[in-house]
Amino acid sequence: MEIIHIVLGKVNPNRLNGVNKVVYNMATEQTKAGKNIQVWGISSNTKHDYPERNFKTVLFQKERFPFAMPSSLKQAIIENKNAVFHLHGGWIPVFNTIGRFLANNKIKFVLTPHGAYNEEAMKRSGLQKKVYKLLFERPLINKASKIHSIGKSEITGLRKISKKASSFLLPYGFISNTSVSNTVKSQEFTIGFVGRLDVYTKGLDLLIKAFEKFQKYNPNSKLWIIGEGDGKTFLENYIQENSILNVVFWGEKFGKEKDELISKMYAFAHPSRNEGLPSSVLEAAALGVPTIVSQGTNLAEYVEKFEAGIAIENDNVSELVKAMKDICKSYDNGKAQQFKNGAKQMLEEDFKWSILVNQYDELYK
Numbered sequence: 296m297e298i299i300h301i302v303l304g305k306v307n308p309n310r311l312n313g314v315n316k317v318v319y320n321m322a323t324e325q326t327k328a329g330k331n332i333q334v335w336g337i338s339s340n341t342k343h344d345y346p347e348r349n350f351k352t353v354l355f356q357k358e359r360f361p362f363a364m365p366s367s368l369k370q371a372i373i374e375n376k377n378a379v380f381h382l383h384g385g386w387i388p389v390f391n392t393i394g395r396f397l398a399n400n401k402i403k404f405v406l407t408p409h410g411a412y413n414e415e416a417m418k419r420s421g422l423q424k425k426v427y428k429l430l431f432e433r434p435l436i437n438k439a440s441k442i443h444s445i446g447k448s449e450i451t452g453l454r455k456i457s458k459k460a461s462s463f464l465l466p467y468g469f470i471s472n473t474s475v476s477n478t479v480k481s482q483e484f485t486i487g488f489v490g491r492l493d494v495y496t497k498g499l500d501l502l503i504k505a506f507e508k509f510q511k512y513n514p515n516s517k518l519w520i521i522g523e524g525d526g527k528t529f530l531e532n533y534i535q536e537n538s539i540l541n542v543v544f545w546g547e548k549f550g551k552e553k554d555e556l557i558s559k560m561y562a563f564a565h566p567s568r569n570e571g572l573p574s575s576v577l578e579a580a581a582l583g584v585p586t587i588v589s590q591g592t593n594l595a596e597y598v599e600k601f602e603a604g605i606a607i608e609n610d611n612v613s614e615l616v617k618a619m620k621d622i623c624k625s626y627d628n629g630k631a632q633q634f635k636n637g638a639k640q641m642l643e644e645d646f647k648w649s650i651l652v653n654q655y656d657e658l659y660k
Contacts, residue, residue: 297332302335317467324468324470357389405463412453412456414452443463444462466593501611583635603634
């Protein structure tokens with residue numbers, strides 16, 4: 296069985312685009328397991344300017360009109376009509392066109408929305424998105440053989456778009472590439488966040504407010520924010536207006552530099568209102584940093600199951616403050632090591648690609 300992943304972009308793991316990173320890891324591990332894999336990217340340019348990979352990558356020139364499908368892509372699909380096509384992403388106009396083309400040619404495809412159908416995200420959709428849902432997204436979903444959901448919140452959201460959809464629930468795997476060891480933590484209790492600075496989605500307004508309250512409990516604490524995004528100005532203004540001290544914006548960091556910063560944290564907070572499956576939380580877990588996650592991350596049940604950190608409800612500043620205090624205390628009462636052990640067990644048992652990769656075969660049957 297040949298599997299062809301279709302994405303927007305070039306599947307470059309050294310970018311903040313989480314979908315590209317996940318597809319890169321998925322294709323890499325599937326290839327290692329002996330699967331016949333290709334990745335097709337629709338990009339604004341077709342220059343092969345990305346790291347080496349063990350799978351074949353084919354690039355197609357993106358058209359100006361969002362719904363337009365490159366003619367070369369149509370020809371490539373027909374030439375590979377016996378493959379199973381795997382589309383990655385939700386609310387992407389060209390995917391509606393591709394899905395219709397595949398269905399018209401009786402070619403099977405599956406779809407992973409990567410958190411796009413999260414119920415909380417759907418609540419924020421305006422009239423334009425609701426019309427798009429009826430005209431384009433629902434027909435695409437109904438044509439797909441299966442919709443791959445990575446969390447229960449996404450299944451709930453999916454049912455609100457289409458009751459006909461066949462849902463398949465399985466998380467992404469995680470690969471720890473860290474070379475950091477024996478890092479000395481900073482003297483101040485440091486709480487960190489890594490990701491796109493989307494204030495509402497990532498719950499960064501909640502994080503700043505919680506940290507402001509936590510500072511009264513631990514005046515020497517610090518908050519490190521790693522990443523870039525449109526929400527940075529809002530955060531900087533709020534910090535200035537409320538005279539909040541010890542907040543550091545590190546900007547975008549990758550690889551060893553990012554891992555070294557995470558390893559120096561005492562707690563990693565991700566209070567998202569809606570998500571796919573944030574890999575930064577798993578990166579923190581791999582580095583032995585206790586995590587604080589909201590239900591919206593789709594990781595709360597895993598963190599609770601293995602006691603890898605503390606799970607909180609969405610939109611709850613008081614719970615976030617309490618979790619910060621509890622993790623701070625854990626370094627005095629020995630619980631921090633339990634968090635670290637739980638994180639290691641969580642990654643080994645529930646997020647190991649070598650185990651998950653064969654379970655993905657069920658998605659393509």
